[in-house]
Amino acid sequence: MDVLYFAWVRERIGLPREKVETNAATVAELVAELSAREDRYAVAFSDLSALRVAVDQELTDFDAPLAGVREVAFFPPMTGG
Amino acid sequence: MRVSVQEAPFDLGRESAAFAAGHVDMGAIVTFTGIVRDLPDDPMQAMEIEHYPGMTEAALTDIATQAMTRFSLGDALVIHRYGRLVPGELIMMVATAARHRKDAFEGAEFLMDYLKSRAPFWKREISANGAAWVAAKDEDEAALNRW
Numbered sequence: 496m497d498v499l500y501f502a503w504v505r506e507r508i509g510l511p512r513e514k515v516e517t518n519a520a521t522v523a524e525l526v527a528e529l530s531a532r533e534d535r536y537a538v539a540f541s542d543l544s545a546l547r548v549a550v551d552q553e554l555t556d557f558d559a560p561l562a563g564v565r566e567v568a569f570f571p572p573m574t575g576g
Numbered sequence: 577m578r579v580s581v582q583e584a585p586f587d588l589g590r591e592s593a594a595f596a597a598g599h600v601d602m603g604a605i606v607t608f609t610g611i612v613r614d615l616p617d618d619p620m621q622a623m624e625i626e627h628y629p630g631m632t633e634a635a636l637t638d639i640a641t642q643a644m645t646r647f648s649l650g651d652a653l654v655i656h657r658y659g660r661l662v663p664g665e666l667i668m669m670v671a672t673a674a675r676h677r678k679d680a681f682e683g684a685e686f687l688m689d690y691l692k693s694r695a696p697f698w699k700r701e702i703s704a705n706g707a708a709w710v711a712a713k714d715e716d717e718a719a720l721n722r723w
Contacts, residue, residue, distance in 0.1 A: 501698060502698035573698065574692070574693075575656065
């Protein structure tokens with residue numbers, strides 16, 4: 496699936512998007528897999544209360560399932576307007 | 577109903593006039609415009625707005641559709657820019673048309689409250705002291721509870 500990062504999450508991880516091969520069943524499992532990879536992921540994901548997640552471009556929660564999902568995005572709380 | 581996510585500036589007068597012109601059955605038009613504000617203690621050189629192409633358009637369309645139904649609007653307009661803006665530039669506007677002013681005002685407030693914390697935009701302020709992401713405010717999230 497495609498994993499996208501925005502704003503300071505993108506800066507901390509160091510790239511805007513990447514392809515990830517995963518068997519993670521939920522967003523939380525994907526976060527755990529990524530955090531185990533390298534420090535920059537662990538740092539970016541260290542406080543999930545400061546993050547939001549969208550699955551296939553819809554806001555959701557970290558316990559959302561990933562079966563059949565094409566795109567997951569991580570970002571800080573939005574500041575539009 | 578129209579939603580536009582764009583890098584280019586927009587003409588507030590022309591957009592407002594065009595929006596108002598189309599509605600002979602609507603007695604009330606409300607517009608709100610957001611402007612890049614300078615920081616008094618730390619003069620801002622620019623504001624950079626990042627967004628999530630695809631999701632942004634879908635989220636704004638969803639918010640505008642909800643506003644149309646909930647406040648019986650005859651029409652709604654949302655324009656939101658991204659990219660690099662300088663103080664004084666227009667960031668975004670919403671416009672609502674309703675039979676009566678209460679729905680037009682409330683519809684515009686609902687649009688603003690939701691697009692502030694549910695549309696995927698992120699602002700970064702750049703000054704001589706460096707760049708900083710704008711943090712979301714608790715009160716912006718709390719503002720959704722009144723709807």
